[in-house]
Amino acid sequence: MTSPATISDTERQRRWRLILGGSAEGACGGLAGDDLEMDKALSALYEPDGGGGLNSGPRRGGTEKSAPKVARWLGDIRKYFPSSVVQVMQQDALDRLGMREMLLQPEMLEAVQPDVHLVASLISLNQAIPAKTKDTARLVVRKVVEDLMRRLEEPMRSAVTGALNRAVRNRRPRLAEIDWNRTIRANMRHYQEEYHTIVPETLIGYGRKAQKTQRDIMLCIDQSGSMAASVVYSSIFGAVMASLPAVKTQLVVFDTAVVDMTEKLDDPVELLFGTQLGGGTDINRAVGYCQSLVAKPQETILVLISDLYEGGVEKNLLQRAAELVQSGVQFITLLALSDEGAPAYDQALAAKLSALGVPSFACTPDKFPQLMAAAIRKEDIALWAAREGMVATRGV
Template sequence: MNDPASTPDETAIPDTDPVGRATPASERLRRWRLVLGEPAQDACLFVLAGDDLRIDQALTALYDAQDAGGLRGGSGASSPRVARWLGDIRQYFPASVVQVMQKDAFERLDMRRLLLEPEMLAAAQPDVHLVATLISLGRVIPAKTRDTARRVVQKVVDALIDKLEEPLRSAVSGALNRATRNYRPRHAEIDWQRTIRANLRHWQADYHCLIPQTLIGYGRKSRRTQREVILCIDQSGSMAASVVYASIFGAVMASLPAVKTHLVVFDTAVVDLTEQLDDPVDILFGVQLGGGTDINRAVSYCQSLVRDPRNTILVLISDLYEGGVENNLLQRANELVQSGVQMITLLALSDAGAPTYDHRLATRLAALGVPSFACTPDKFPGLMAAAIRREDISLWAARQDIVTVRPGS
């Protein structure tokens, strides 16, 4: 009896049914062949052709590069090949997969130097990771590529603003209106739950009704500053995506008359970018990713910005790997909390999953009343709304299934 593994028969499992549709069995083999690569050719008994072959070549060039002599970063001779590869993955894979493959290519194959060529940059799929790579290269991007780089960053910024602006604007504006009490409300402005609770003593049992002697309503929109928000962002390389999202959110909040927004970035030095909040692209190209971290110095500067502690929200976005004086940082954090400032630490503001951070410092901050947790961009509007309403942020996070750092954990 012949061993089918030693004498593969491509007709053993037909690729199509009598009307030309792929059979379930052949589709499974096709997928396994694409997942496992060329070494699985004989075992899968499936020969790739057409688009499947181009897909396989694109995957091999990235994930089997050492064996296949695939993509190479930093080589002039390889540039046309990389350009074709970037075009292929955009043609054959959805945008979410393209973003992952580009990120893997930058990390695995050291393709960063190729991004200094305008042709390569124009062929790439714009996404947050690409923007993070570009801003990390900001100081070395040559003049011939700078305009292309700015267009790529502008495209990503515009897409993020389209996606994130309205949820943040609605959440913050709504929270501001509800955080302000109005004791002469119009009918549409009445906060019925608070009005009923305030007038329970006026319940008329004989008439089965409540007579509200005091009406409580939501505050009317005001152009005066009702809250001050300070975004303090760690510029270390691991926080790149967080820098991108925080800059977008800062620009949106700065456009709200009732919110005074400050944007501060830091490594071992502190830079106030508040004056550039009208142009997020300028902010991103003003950021210098990498270097050391002095959180204490940054929090000290932010502390100097506080004018009305009870109406100030300080959001520290950092993985908390402190290179400065930790005890001084904790003392400043305690002073801010005791003065009435609502201080929150976001260990990451991105979709990248669970971040790496200094657990010990996070637990010490939590003991002072500074909640620490990671936050995805879609949750950030709700977070700001909860902070404006002066809710317990740890309870808000729990309702969102967000795990916060606990004191002593």
Template structure:
């Protein structure tokens, strides 16, 4: 890198005003700097202490700024700047304007903000807000659905193994050969299949019940978005019976909306308190096959209900055979804030409590379906 290029980059980072670089920006560099200044040059103590910057006080001016940002920065950077603009410059109210919603770069964080505002949205902004949420949901489904179906489909097939296949088409020849290698006859160059291994792939019986219980407090917005998409994907697998429950101080069963994750998300209500104990009590009422049930509690575990009752309920569920997993977050936002005492108490009951990224969730569910040890996931995500 030349000295000129190095100074240019430092100039863009530092923002001018006697930054010591002596560099002058022109053309696209100057326009990039202007876009950065409007956002990051407006806070006291920021970017040389300059004042008077900002995005203006109207949706059209913000929309023009977003257009400039998309022109000069890659999409991941656009999303970061967009999030910073909403938080630093208090532009939340402008999201009520359709002009603003049409201009933003949709992402999970924006969806969370819109869900928290959707009861306040004027009629003229509702359609734009729903379109933004639908775009994000469709993108997540494209990215996550195939891998989820593949991982869980394989796990469900493996749980259906039987030593007595009814027809040759049900035999898994690869697994059968591996299971009978000790019966190999070299003189005949063949394996004697003493034990057949087959998958019941054509069976339509429900093999596992999955209950997703999702905390809808404001800090769990991204997790709610991902959980809704995963819930819709899981519900599409015939071998699973999937329920989705959201909760704050009340409990709402959104299972009927699993076919439409956008409608499901708009049925949630972000914000408010948290009563995990009440939510777990409701989920316990849905359990009729404990050994074949997986309860995934997505929550930061800050309990506003009765903590002792919560732990007792979870202890009874695990003792009955239910696989209980506590996800402190289902997102890619990094290490979340959570109640460490409650997480430790759950771990003492044999319930793993850890944050999980969306990319790891399919493998986690496959392991739970097969009753495998989940410790590797705990170690990977803590």
């Protein structure tokens, strides 16, 4: 990367012109070539009032006239900007210009660069997408799902399988299999003061046969619009865990109603199109449904993925949470499962849950496999989150 000290005045003016837009042409000069085309693409999105915006012209009478312009714009931004910038601009187009109609035309979907946010937009518009576009929409979603599976499947599989293997104890471990924390605790009576050490008479190790150990994992996912990216990632991880024979995985989505999607875990695309983003939120009802599924509390991990803006009965939710924790269920709340930064959430309810032993924090997709491994090993999840820089909400 060029250091600021080596940037020429001309290059500095060019950059400022691209950042500030057409209003800075008098101070920074004009543009030509690819720079001019980049500026046109930026202006179409961020200066729509200039007459060349993507949604300029009459707003009434449908989207047919604006469709070619949007399609060309989608092609232009992919030509002149890197992939990461394209994704940001697509999302800005949806949010800033009310261009969600661009997802309703097959030719536009084919021009869009697929990413998690686009998938979230497609599943949120699922009921509104015309029949002629649904096949294209599914192809776009499948492309993103397959890409995420390639990136996330092996870390998830390795973390969970490794944690299950280490959860099996044996008394004749090899050196690499010794669980030193448990071994030291078991041999404290053999402390040798003269040598300032412990003589480990009994060795406790990790076993290798994960088949003898099983965990029941429940993912309970809030479908409200703010949780869209979390729904996508949760579905991917749920599908991966469902393929592991040593883990029983159940996936439940909810708004004001509760829908058990476990039977669709073998096909994440169908699972995603079976969700319905948006609407109200009844966390109490969803947690109550999950509570009814618990068969082995000591071996159950319940992960509630929600921003905790409760539309149901908070008092009942807290009572259920207390009952689950007291029964031995590991209950964890993820305020978001995405890479979008710090989420907005109900801090008061998060604190109340934390006080009951339900840690609440946001988690990025790359950390989720390690989180599940820590839960399988029955670690203190609040401490684990703090070590990983995902500070859990403290109780009141």
